[in-house]
Amino acid sequence: MRKERGYTQVELAEKIGITQVLVSDYERAGLRPHYEMIIRFAKALGVTTTDELLGLKPSKNEGNKPNLRIFRRMKKIEELPLTQQKILLKTIDTFFKAAEK
Numbered sequence: 001m002r003k004e005r006g007y008t009q010v011e012l013a014e015k016i017g018i019t020q021v022l023v024s025d026y027e028r029a030g031l032r033p034h035y036e037m038i039i040r041f042a043k044a045l046g047v048t049t050t051d052e053l054l055g056l057k058p059s060k061n062e063g064n065k066p067n068l069r070i071f072r073r074m075k076k077i078e079e080l081p082l083t084q085q086k087i088l089l090k091t092i093d094t095f096f097k098a099a100e101k
Contacts, residue, residue: 006072016044
């Protein structure tokens with residue numbers, strides 16, 4: 001779910017107030033989180049119930065949250081000179097046309 005939301009382990013750790021190493025340990029099932037930590041993860045990832053976080057039921061917010069990785073890339077594109085933006089967008093459009101076939 002962290003990756004779906006576009007967070008790195010470092011970003012999620014900062015949002016929750018723990019270290020990246022702990023996030024990694026939780027993800028690899030090296031640690032079993034206390035219920036309070038599960039709640040903190042759920043809030044940070046924007047899910048309404050811990051069942052969604054634990055994969056016991058589908059996330060209501062799936063598809064509604066913008067992907068942060070895409071958003072960051074869009075911000076970088078906006079920072080490019082206009083000529084480079086046009087070239088990049090043309091490349092993206094060409095990719096989309098090819099994918100439709």
